[in-house]
Amino acid sequence: MTKPPFSPGQFVWCRFPYSEAPLSPGDKERIVYVADIRQHSGRRLFTVMSLYTTTVQWDPALPLPLGIIRVAGAAAAKMNQKPFVIDARRIAFVPATEDFFPRLWSPENAVVYEATKGFRTHVENVLAQLANRPDLVQLLGPEGPRHRR
């Protein structure tokens, strides 16, 4: 494979591994959020920085814990999914192989949705907070660098 199969900001089908068996694909496909894609310089192998998603419902009266990112109903509907959340606290660097991404060779089936640039920046900011690196947080909205005069 010479070209990366996915891009950051995409939601793709993946057999996300369990922490107790990190080298094996999980038993079922689930949608993950692609936060980054990297390549081993020597082995030309791609790895996909994948964030876990779950349909577990959070009490709307309670603030979401840091790392939990709600995927709005409209976006979820476009993916033919019930509303769900990204759990940015669970990350796996998943080899871009057919074992982990069974739809790898038909990206039109593997990629279910592409997030906006704003959403992508929001996810990156959450990751920066989780990594305890506030210096890496980017301003969003009218205060953001692109909107400054």
Added chain:
Amino acid sequence: MRETLTLRLNPDVIKAAKKKAQADNRTLTNYIETLMIRDLQSGPSLEVIAQPDIREYESVPLPGETKAERKRRDALFHAILDQSGH
């Protein structure tokens, strides 16, 4: 008022947990509750599954990405690995 909760657990885990609780001179219930409270009170934790040589993977250039954006992406990648102990 305390609530009753029924759990289905691996018998080996139960056996080991009972031993640990006994060594701590406490009940199994107290042992499990203490572990739960400790976990709930701890801040957000990161669980990162990665290959041992993950830091040898370089960022793939993205269309339209500036040098500064790529540098920030790399910094975030290393920060996540640092925070998770990789």
